[in-house]
Amino acid sequence: MPFNPTQYIEKSVTAINQIMPAETHSVEVLRGGEVDPFITGLTVFMLAAFVGYYVVWRVTPALHSPLMAVTNAISSVIIVGALVVAGGEAFDVSKVLGFIAVVLASINIFGGFIVTQRMLDMFKKKTKK
Known part of the structure; x- marks a missing residue:
């Protein structure tokens, strides 16, 4: 089965959105309210974990x-x-x-x-x- 980057990216984004809905973070920023630094740090950590996992998994x-x-x-x-x-x-x-x-x-x-x-x-x- 050949590697399809578009399908791979769509699956990754879907998985991330299921775990951490980005709407909560974006709406809070647009309203002018402050976002909890813990939520920002957790978001960065989750994204880094997913990207790291998928990058290492694809290496021969x-x-x-x-x-x-x-x-x-x-x-x-x-x-x-x-x-x-x-x-x-x-x-x-x-x-x-x-x-x-x-x-x-x-x-x-x-x-x-x-x-x-x-x-x-x-x-x-x-x-x-």
């Missing part, structure tokens, strides 16, 4: 290692966001969670580089000693 097995290498760049964006969250003046839960996010994303980045280097070493010609 031969390309999983290069895909994991690219996620190192995404982890660096996570570090920037975590530093912004942890950079506030008051010491609260967000500072602790920001610090944990920085540590975990750093481990992910360096581990990803090690795995990528090992993968690339497999393709190098072995020299006879």
